[in-house]
Amino acid sequence: MTQTSRHEQSTGASEASAQPGAGPTTGPLTREELQLSARNHSMPLEALRRDVTPPGLHYVLTHFDIPDLDAGSWHLRISGAVERALELSMAALRKDPAITVPVTLECAGNGRSLLSPRPMSQPWIQEGVGTAHWTGVPLAYLLGKAGVHQNAVEVVFTGADAGVQGGVPHHYARSLPIREALRADVVLAYTMNGAELPPQHGYPLRLVVPGWYGMASVKWLESIEVVTAPFTGYQQQVAYRYQETADDAGTPVSRIRVRSLMVPPGVPDFFTRNRILAPGPVLLQGRAWSGEGAVTGVEVGIDGTWLPAQLDKPAGGFAWRKWTLPWVADPGVHILSCRATDATGATQPLEQNWNYQGMGNNMVQQVSVTVE
Amino acid sequence: MTQTSRHEQSTGASEASAQPGAGPTTGPLTREELQLSARNHSMPLEALRRDVTPPGLHYVLTHFDIPDLDAGSWHLRISGAVERALELSMAALRKDPAITVPVTLECAGNGRSLLSPRPMSQPWIQEGVGTAHWTGVPLAYLLGKAGVHQNAVEVVFTGADAGVQGGVPHHYARSLPIREALRADVVLAYTMNGAELPPQHGYPLRLVVPGWYGMASVKWLESIEVVTAPFTGYQQQVAYRYQETADDAGTPVSRIRVRSLMVPPGVPDFFTRNRILAPGPVLLQGRAWSGEGAVTGVEVGIDGTWLPAQLDKPAGGFAWRKWTLPWVADPGVHILSCRATDATGATQPLEQNWNYQGMGNNMVQQVSVTVE
Missing domain, CATH: 3.90.420.10 (Oxidoreductase, molybdopterin-binding domain)
Structure with missing residues (x-):
């Protein structure tokens, strides 16, 4: 059936x-x-x-x-x-x-x-x-x-x-x-x-x-x-x-796989949703969560180089945890990412973990930013 | 520019x-x-x-x-x-x-x-x-x-x-x-x-x-x-x-063109959103509005035959007006529509009124219902 x-x-x-x-x-x-x-x-x-x-x-x-x-x-x-x-x-x-x-x-x-x-x-x-x-x-x-x-x-x-x-x-x-x-x-x-x-x-x-x-x-x-x-x-x-x-x-499917997302910095283009940002310091921020165990770390990828983000105190229970990372944006196109790890040692994958119904895809987010 | x-x-x-x-x-x-x-x-x-x-x-x-x-x-x-x-x-x-x-x-x-x-x-x-x-x-x-x-x-x-x-x-x-x-x-x-x-x-x-x-x-x-x-x-x-x-x-673009919409009767199929309904009496209902003048009439189309709907009292200002029409659903696939007219005499078109930006398309809604 x-x-x-x-x-x-x-x-x-x-x-x-x-x-x-x-x-x-x-x-x-x-x-x-x-x-x-x-x-x-x-x-x-x-x-x-x-x-x-x-x-x-x-x-x-x-x-x-x-x-x-x-x-x-x-x-x-x-x-x-x-x-x-x-x-x-x-x-x-x-x-x-x-x-x-x-x-x-x-x-x-x-x-x-x-x-x-x-x-x-x-x-x-x-x-x-x-x-x-x-x-x-x-x-x-x-x-x-x-x-x-x-x-x-x-x-x-x-x-x-x-x-x-x-x-x-x-x-x-x-x-x-x-x-x-x-x-x-x-x-x-x-x-x-x-x-x-x-x-x-x-x-x-x-x-x-x-x-x-x-x-x-x-x-x-x-x-x-x-x-x-x-x-x-x-x-x-x-x-x-x-x-x-x-x-x-x-x-x-049961518990939520570890995941993080970023507030896209700068402002959007209406149609493409590409992000446009002025050069200079910007505080990257986002949230991370997991249903398997506490979030223990978030790394931010800037053009492929991973840096540890600052984690706020846990928000309690299974609520997401805030993270931040100061960044100095220089002119050009940059790819920003974030990747969380939880207490079980699980980390977000960089490549898709495909399945037939499309469940639990916690692949790392990528945000393209044009600094001009 | x-x-x-x-x-x-x-x-x-x-x-x-x-x-x-x-x-x-x-x-x-x-x-x-x-x-x-x-x-x-x-x-x-x-x-x-x-x-x-x-x-x-x-x-x-x-x-x-x-x-x-x-x-x-x-x-x-x-x-x-x-x-x-x-x-x-x-x-x-x-x-x-x-x-x-x-x-x-x-x-x-x-x-x-x-x-x-x-x-x-x-x-x-x-x-x-x-x-x-x-x-x-x-x-x-x-x-x-x-x-x-x-x-x-x-x-x-x-x-x-x-x-x-x-x-x-x-x-x-x-x-x-x-x-x-x-x-x-x-x-x-x-x-x-x-x-x-x-x-x-x-x-x-x-x-x-x-x-x-x-x-x-x-x-x-x-x-x-x-x-x-x-x-x-x-x-x-x-x-x-x-x-x-x-x-x-x-x-x-300025004022809202006359329009009406219907609550799709019955229940949906999750993926197709097709509507499935049991045979028998059902009260068709919806709302109609216009930014040009008061809604003066709504007709409901059942397989291409238009019947006048009952209008509730106007809701005041430019708020939508409720309409109803009792219908007895018999087995088969039916196409339901609704078409409103306002005090200026404007009526919703049956065919698209195309324009380059896709503005003000108040073409008549069509709902396909399978009665089984």
Whole structure:
């Protein structure tokens, strides 16, 4: 069923833009990819200057339509392998103890459009990221209230958003291993940066799983089900896997690979987005993050020479860490890069680490700057 | 200078994606267009259900980087052909009388990527729109405070955003004829939908010109200059013109042409965005607007047969008007359309009204729905 579904997804593309079943392509961008790019917005890189990303600058990816939910009639169901099934209103949830977690979320497909051949899906360049402060009830607290059976292996989260992907009609749903679901920092959030959740970020309630790519943080959450066998829904078993080929069962995408990005210095050309800068001193800056371990170093590449950047104090949890490097720009065209390393020893690659769905592409960013 | 500038803009495109000076193209989407699409976000059409569009769903177009301004040190300068030049802090502006205006803003380039040949710029499909309530000081009040000279012809608004377009380095700047600048509903806004302006919408202060395409509503406003001769800046004299060819001086883009859009019924396929719907009754709905005159009618086309939609009461000012039409969907593939008419008698065209920059394309929307 897995391979059939993906095949059906490819045949859904229009004749004009993609051969049926073509999968990744070396061809130009298709109308379908433009439609996805128009819907799903990325974080303009100048927003890397900010510790926290406001709504409208934070990246958003929605598989289906954004549901228009009424928080007054909405309920969260907790069911499955639990002592006590629960049905909770927003009013009830807001009476439970709340925590606030600073979290960098990144789309698992970030960097996809830079791959060659290019997997055809949301064509992120490299800005599918953002950092917010999410406030709500710890998931572990609610699971404790419900009482999890000893044979539970996963927790399945289902959103109100529904549609068809790969020929399979479904509500967006993802699971977490029980040990991840019981982490102290996994939150059912009803505020973002201190304000009510915006519609596109999951109003009235979403899951936020710090350290994992964004697909785990189910928006418009309606149901939590504790299960005793691994979840096999489309978004778990077919989508979001590292595969070498269409026929490879692959491994699941989970934690965010180490990455850094730079605020492009100078000013842009409107159409090409090339950067133009006056000669002289400039403070290069950006952010670095990893879902595997703390960021331990960032190097900045100037025309291929790597220099260690200054790291600010960690921002806490899985929020990105600021870095800076003073540079004196001399006339000419320069290629600037940044490369982060985390506590596991993982470093961003200089070459693409290709996979069939275009997941986890944390290849080093390159910014071309014309100093004149 | 005008034509030279545009030529330079075209030669800025990479070899891989555009011939130097090529202008509009029948070729595939370019990397440059994808970069613009990733930065500038549109309004997912399901947000047409809402009277008011929240930040993150409201469209955004920024020519250059989003400035990171400090409202505490920011000042607005009012100068030129006035009795008293003024320099105003945000604290001072907030003490002036405030108004709130409901406004539908649309990008002048909305619909551009549907044109053939396709002008190469921000490749909007048709979602470059949004409606918000903007609160701030009436521009006319501040111009009254400054005292406008009798020989004044235009008012020039300059933002903090800067970069290069068409080879010309400049701050984003646009002018309004003096009679438009003195309209009662033109506002210098510091709140959007009752909350502080988001960074991408012009924080801390922006101009909002109801009824005009979005290019007139200068964001990150820093300077207002009353002038005695027409403004000839790049964004006035080169960009935002209806031209037949590159050599045509053209006419300036100003008011929003009549348009309507529909909430696509049913659910989407993730990749193709095709709509899938169950048979039976469904309430088709959408919004219609015009900057030329009140919306007087909306027709809904079902497989080419036009039926009059029910119009809600006008929302006031230049805000969009809701329309509905009950439909009973029977199995098969159907093409749904909507077509609005305004008080001037203008109606949306069924065929494209092509122009060189891809401005004001208000061609009728078509939604393909599979009922199964």
